[in-house]
Amino acid sequence: MRNRHCRFANGEPGSRDDRVSERRDHAPNRHITYDAACRAIAAARAAAGHPVSIAVVDPGGHLIAFARIDGAPLLTVDLAVDKAHTAIRFDIPSGDWYDLIKDDGAMLAALPTVPRLTILGGGLPIRVGGMLVGGIGSARFAG
Numbered sequence: 001m002r003n004r005h006c007r008f009a010n011g012e013p014g015s016r017d018d019r020v021s022e023r024r025d026h027a028p029n030r031h032i033t034y035d036a037a038c039r040a041i042a043a044a045r046a047a048a049g050h051p052v053s054i055a056v057v058d059p060g061g062h063l064i065a066f067a068r069i070d071g072a073p074l075l076t077v078d079l080a081v082d083k084a085h086t087a088i089r090f091d092i093p094s095g096d097w098y099d100l101i102k103d104d105g106a107m108l109a110a111l112p113t114v115p116r117l118t119i120l121g122g123g124l125p126i127r128v129g130g131m132l133v134g135g136i137g138s139a140r141f142a143g
Contacts (some may be wrong), residue, residue, distance in 0.1 A: 031058040032126055032134035037065035040126065044138050045069060052140045053080040059132050061085045061116065076139035083123030083137030085116040091132055095121025 032040070037056035044054045051071030056064045068077055086094040097119040101107040111117065123137040 030128075030131050030133055031060075032056060032064055032128075034064055037134065040136050041065055041067045044136060048138060048140065050140055052138050053077050054139075055080040055084045055137045056126075057081070057084045057088055057135050057137075059088055059134060061088060061135075064134065072139075073141040076141060079118070079120065079139035080122070080137040082116050082118045083120060083139060084135040085123075085137070086118050086135075087123035087125045087137065088132065088135035089117070091125050093121065093125070094118055094123030094137065 040056055041054045045052065045067065048054075048069075051069045051073075053066070053068045053072045053076035055066045058064050063081065066077075066080070083094040086097065090097075097117070101111070101119070111119065120139075122139055123135060125132055126134040126136055
């Protein structure tokens, strides 16, 4: 499958790093199962050590499983989903976005207008056998 590279608002090609392309290199019926998503949530919860919200999405960005641990602020709900969605949409950790756009004022300014895209760390693509099967996002309030 031919990858399409990201394009900025002015139509210029984005990074040539194909980790940033909007990949869809998954088989149509290949996605993370609900049971696997629940296991991923349990592992993320155990690793977190503090109240978090955790979301797992399939390669299309559809929510498969979600948990808001007791004490996690309501704000973390949408952030967890956004982080998971960002990770699968571009097949990179959500926190890697900042390094890719930090020197581009126009991209930084446009970022809030792109639904479900975040530069906050905590979102990771999930791959099985080299195939993108989903994404996971974890969010907490550090305040």
